[in-house]
Amino acid sequence: MRASWKRIGVIITALLLLAGGIVYFAVHTWESPVPVDFTTARNHAATVSQSIVTLTEDTNKTIQDIHTAQTAGTTDQVLSLIDNARGTNAQAYEKALELSKDLQRMTESLHQIQPRARQQIAYEAIAIELSLTSEFITYTGALNDFLNTLAKTVTAGGFENQRALSGKLATVNGKVAIINNLNREFNQKMQKFDASL
Numbered sequence: 756m757r758a759s760w761k762r763i764g765v766i767i768t769a770l771l772l773l774a775g776g777i778v779y780f781a782v783h784t785w786e787s788p789v790p791v792d793f794t795t796a797r798n799h800a801a802t803v804s805q806s807i808v809t810l811t812e813d814t815n816k817t818i819q820d821i822h823t824a825q826t827a828g829t830t831d832q833v834l835s836l837i838d839n840a841r842g843t844n845a846q847a848y849e850k851a852l853e854l855s856k857d858l859q860r861m862t863e864s865l866h867q868i869q870p871r872a873r874q875q876i877a878y879e880a881i882a883i884e885l886s887l888t889s890e891f892i893t894y895t896g897a898l899n900d901f902l903n904t905l906a907k908t909v910t911a912g913g914f915e916n917q918r919a920l921s922g923k924l925a926t927v928n929g930k931v932a933i934i935n936n937l938n939r940e941f942n943q944k945m946q947k948f949d950a951s952l
Contacts, residue, residue: 790867796860803854807891810847814840814898821905830909837906841899848895855888880944887937894930901927 817840824832862881868874901923908916 790864793861793864793868796857796864800854800857800861803850803857806850807847807854810843810850814843814847817843825909833909834906837902837909841902844895844898844902848892851888851892851895855885855892858885858888876944876947880941883937883941883944887934887941890930890934890937894927894934897923897927897930 817836821833821836821840824836858881862878862885865874865878865881868877901920904916904920904923908920
C-alpha cells in the first residue's frame with residue numbers, strides 16, 4: 756500500500772495546477788476594456804480558485820496523515836482522518852461547481868472583448884478551463900470512491916477490498932492524467948493570449 760500512498764500524494768499535488776491556471780488567468784492584466792460582468796466573474800473565479808487550492812492542500816495533508824496513522828496501526832484515527840478527507844473533498848467539489856458558474860459568466864460576456872482574435876483566444880482558454888473544472892468535479896467523485904473503499908479495506912481487510920482499492924486508485928490516476936493534459940492546453944492558450952496583448 757505504501758506505493759499507492761506516495762502516488763496519491765503526487766496526484767493531489769498535481770491538481771493544484773487546476774486552480775493555479777485559473778488564478779493566473781484571472782489576475783492577468785488586460786489591455787483592452789472588458790465588460791464589468793466579465794471582470795466581476797474573473798475576480799470571483801480567482802477567489803474560488805484559491806479556495807480550491809487550499810482545500811486540495813488540506814486533503815493532501817490529511818491523506819499523508821492517514822498513511823502515517825495506518826502505518827502506526829491506529830484504525831480509529833485512520834477512519835477519522837478518512838472522514839476529514841471526505842469533508843474537504845466535498846467542499847472542493849462545491850467550489851468547483853461555483854468556479855464553473857464563474858467561467859460560464861465570463862464566457863457569456865466575451866463577445867464584448869475586442870479585437871475578435873483576442874476574444875477567440877480567451878474563449879478557447881475558458882472552454883478548456885471549463886473542461887478541466889468538469890474533470891476535477893469527476894475527480895472528486897473518484898477520490899471519494901477511493902476513500903470509501905479505503906475505509907472498507909481498513910475495517911474489513913480482504914483481497915477483494917484490496918483489489919477494489921487498486922482499481923479506484925487507477926481511476927483517480929486516469930482522471931489526473933486528463934486534468935494535467937487539459938492544464939497544459941490551457942497554459943498554451945494563455946501564452947498565445949499574452950502574445951496578443
